[in-house]
Amino acid sequence: MGRTVRIIVRGRVQGVGYRAWTEREALARGLQGWVRNRLDGSVEALISGDERQVEDMLRACRHGPRLAAVDDVTVQESAEPAGDAFRTAPTI
Template structure:
Protein backbone atom coordinates (compact mmCIF):
# COMPACT_ATOMS: atom_id res chain seq x y z
CA UNK A 1 0.00 0.00 0.00
CA UNK A 2 1.11 3.51 -0.81
CA UNK A 3 -0.30 7.03 -0.92
CA UNK A 4 0.01 9.86 -3.44
CA UNK A 5 -1.03 13.50 -3.22
CA UNK A 6 -1.99 15.23 -6.49
CA UNK A 7 -2.63 18.73 -7.74
CA UNK A 8 -4.44 18.73 -11.09
CA UNK A 9 -4.30 21.85 -13.30
CA UNK A 10 -6.35 22.83 -16.34
CA UNK A 11 -10.09 22.83 -16.95
CA UNK A 12 -10.99 20.65 -13.98
CA UNK A 13 -13.63 22.65 -12.10
CA UNK A 14 -17.25 22.87 -13.21
CA UNK A 15 -16.89 19.80 -15.46
CA UNK A 16 -17.78 16.99 -12.98
CA UNK A 17 -14.10 16.15 -12.47
CA UNK A 18 -14.55 15.46 -8.74
CA UNK A 19 -17.57 13.19 -9.18
CA UNK A 20 -15.79 11.34 -11.98
CA UNK A 21 -12.71 10.99 -9.76
CA UNK A 22 -14.76 9.50 -6.92
CA UNK A 23 -16.43 6.94 -9.20
CA UNK A 24 -13.19 5.97 -10.96
CA UNK A 25 -11.20 5.68 -7.73
CA UNK A 26 -13.85 3.48 -6.16
CA UNK A 27 -13.86 1.21 -9.23
CA UNK A 28 -10.08 0.82 -8.85
CA UNK A 29 -10.40 -0.01 -5.14
CA UNK A 30 -8.69 3.18 -3.96
CA UNK A 31 -9.33 5.14 -0.78
CA UNK A 32 -8.82 8.87 -0.39
CA UNK A 33 -10.47 12.15 -1.25
CA UNK A 34 -10.74 14.89 -3.87
CA UNK A 35 -11.58 18.59 -3.56
CA UNK A 36 -11.56 21.87 -5.47
CA UNK A 37 -9.04 24.53 -4.50
CA UNK A 38 -9.64 28.28 -4.67
CA UNK A 39 -7.01 28.74 -7.41
CA UNK A 40 -9.01 26.61 -9.89
CA UNK A 41 -7.01 23.40 -9.42
CA UNK A 42 -8.20 20.11 -7.97
CA UNK A 43 -6.42 18.38 -5.08
CA UNK A 44 -6.60 14.63 -4.50
CA UNK A 45 -5.20 12.08 -2.08
CA UNK A 46 -5.05 8.46 -3.30
CA UNK A 47 -4.32 5.40 -1.15
CA UNK A 48 -4.02 1.83 -2.36
CA UNK A 49 -1.93 -0.54 -4.42
CA UNK A 50 0.74 1.20 -6.51
CA UNK A 51 -0.58 -0.24 -9.81
CA UNK A 52 -4.10 1.04 -9.04
CA UNK A 53 -2.76 4.51 -8.24
CA UNK A 54 -0.78 4.51 -11.49
CA UNK A 55 -3.91 3.52 -13.43
CA UNK A 56 -5.88 6.27 -11.68
CA UNK A 57 -3.31 8.94 -12.50
CA UNK A 58 -3.27 7.80 -16.14
CA UNK A 59 -7.08 8.07 -16.27
CA UNK A 60 -6.98 11.48 -14.58
CA UNK A 61 -4.87 12.84 -17.45
CA UNK A 62 -8.08 12.66 -19.56
CA UNK A 63 -10.83 12.89 -16.94
CA UNK A 64 -14.50 13.15 -17.85
CA UNK A 65 -15.57 14.34 -21.34
CA UNK A 66 -15.77 18.10 -20.58
CA UNK A 67 -12.50 18.25 -18.61
CA UNK A 68 -9.14 19.29 -20.02
CA UNK A 69 -6.40 18.59 -17.47
CA UNK A 70 -3.06 20.11 -18.48
CA UNK A 71 -0.74 19.08 -15.64
CA UNK A 72 -0.82 16.61 -12.77
CA UNK A 73 1.69 17.13 -9.96
CA UNK A 74 2.05 13.91 -7.93
CA UNK A 75 4.10 13.33 -4.79
CA UNK A 76 4.28 10.35 -2.49
CA UNK A 77 2.96 11.01 1.02
CA UNK A 78 2.17 9.08 4.18
CA UNK A 79 -1.00 7.01 4.22
CA UNK A 80 -3.92 8.41 6.24
CA UNK A 81 -5.50 4.99 6.78
CA UNK A 82 -8.69 5.88 4.91
CA UNK A 83 -11.30 3.21 4.16
CA UNK A 84 -13.16 4.77 1.21
CA UNK A 85 -12.94 7.49 -1.43
CA UNK A 86 -14.96 10.69 -0.95
CA UNK A 87 -15.45 14.17 -2.33
CA UNK A 88 -14.63 17.00 0.05
Protein backbone atom coordinates in the same frame (compact mmCIF):
# COMPACT_ATOMS: atom_id res chain seq x y z
CA MET B 1 2.54 -3.04 -1.38
CA GLY B 2 0.54 0.17 -1.04
CA ARG B 3 1.19 3.67 -2.25
CA THR B 4 -0.29 7.04 -1.30
CA VAL B 5 0.05 10.15 -3.45
CA ARG B 6 -1.28 13.69 -3.32
CA ILE B 7 -2.04 15.21 -6.71
CA ILE B 8 -2.91 18.68 -7.97
CA VAL B 9 -4.72 18.76 -11.32
CA ARG B 10 -4.71 22.01 -13.28
CA GLY B 11 -6.62 23.07 -16.38
CA ARG B 12 -10.36 23.16 -17.01
CA VAL B 13 -11.15 20.83 -14.11
CA GLN B 14 -13.84 22.66 -12.12
CA GLY B 15 -17.44 22.79 -13.27
CA VAL B 16 -16.95 19.77 -15.56
CA GLY B 17 -17.67 16.91 -13.12
CA TYR B 18 -14.02 16.16 -12.37
CA ARG B 19 -14.56 15.51 -8.64
CA ALA B 20 -17.52 13.18 -9.17
CA TRP B 21 -15.64 11.39 -11.95
CA THR B 22 -12.56 11.01 -9.70
CA GLU B 23 -14.65 9.56 -6.87
CA ARG B 24 -16.33 7.03 -9.21
CA GLU B 25 -13.02 6.02 -10.80
CA ALA B 26 -11.26 5.66 -7.44
CA LEU B 27 -14.08 3.58 -5.94
CA ALA B 28 -14.12 1.33 -9.01
CA ARG B 29 -10.41 0.65 -8.42
CA GLY B 30 -10.84 0.02 -4.67
CA LEU B 31 -8.80 3.10 -3.72
CA GLN B 32 -9.03 5.21 -0.57
CA GLY B 33 -8.64 8.96 -0.10
CA TRP B 34 -10.46 12.12 -1.13
CA VAL B 35 -10.86 14.72 -3.87
CA ARG B 36 -11.67 18.42 -3.53
CA ASN B 37 -11.76 21.67 -5.45
CA ARG B 38 -9.27 24.36 -4.53
CA LEU B 39 -9.97 28.07 -4.57
CA ASP B 40 -7.25 28.57 -7.21
CA GLY B 41 -9.31 26.58 -9.76
CA SER B 42 -7.36 23.33 -9.46
CA VAL B 43 -8.49 19.96 -8.10
CA GLU B 44 -6.55 18.20 -5.35
CA ALA B 45 -6.76 14.53 -4.45
CA LEU B 46 -5.20 12.07 -2.04
CA ILE B 47 -5.13 8.61 -3.60
CA SER B 48 -4.10 5.49 -1.69
CA GLY B 49 -4.11 1.80 -2.46
CA ASP B 50 -2.38 -0.94 -4.40
CA GLU B 51 0.60 0.38 -6.41
CA ARG B 52 -0.81 -0.83 -9.74
CA GLN B 53 -4.26 0.65 -9.10
CA VAL B 54 -2.76 4.00 -8.02
CA GLU B 55 -0.67 4.12 -11.23
CA ASP B 56 -3.77 3.32 -13.29
CA MET B 57 -5.69 6.10 -11.52
CA LEU B 58 -2.88 8.59 -12.15
CA ARG B 59 -2.99 7.78 -15.88
CA ALA B 60 -6.76 8.31 -15.88
CA CYS B 61 -6.44 11.63 -13.99
CA ARG B 62 -4.21 13.00 -16.76
CA HIS B 63 -7.29 12.84 -19.03
CA GLY B 64 -10.24 13.21 -16.65
CA PRO B 65 -13.90 13.21 -17.69
CA ARG B 66 -15.02 14.11 -21.20
CA LEU B 67 -15.54 17.85 -20.59
CA ALA B 68 -12.25 18.38 -18.71
CA ALA B 69 -9.08 19.76 -20.25
CA VAL B 70 -6.17 18.71 -18.05
CA ASP B 71 -3.05 20.85 -18.48
CA ASP B 72 -0.91 19.43 -15.68
CA VAL B 73 -0.92 16.82 -12.90
CA THR B 74 1.59 17.28 -10.08
CA VAL B 75 2.22 14.11 -8.05
CA GLN B 76 3.82 13.93 -4.60
CA GLU B 77 4.29 10.84 -2.46
CA SER B 78 2.40 11.17 0.83
CA ALA B 79 2.28 9.55 4.27
CA GLU B 80 -1.11 11.12 5.07
CA PRO B 81 -3.74 8.60 6.23
CA ALA B 82 -6.31 8.10 3.47
CA GLY B 83 -9.22 6.66 5.49
CA ASP B 84 -11.35 3.63 4.69
CA ALA B 85 -13.09 4.76 1.49
CA PHE B 86 -12.89 7.45 -1.18
CA ARG B 87 -14.92 10.62 -0.75
CA THR B 88 -15.40 14.19 -1.95
CA ALA B 89 -14.04 16.69 0.57
CA PRO B 90 -14.91 20.38 1.06
CA THR B 91 -13.22 23.03 -1.09
CA ILE B 92 -10.15 24.70 0.42
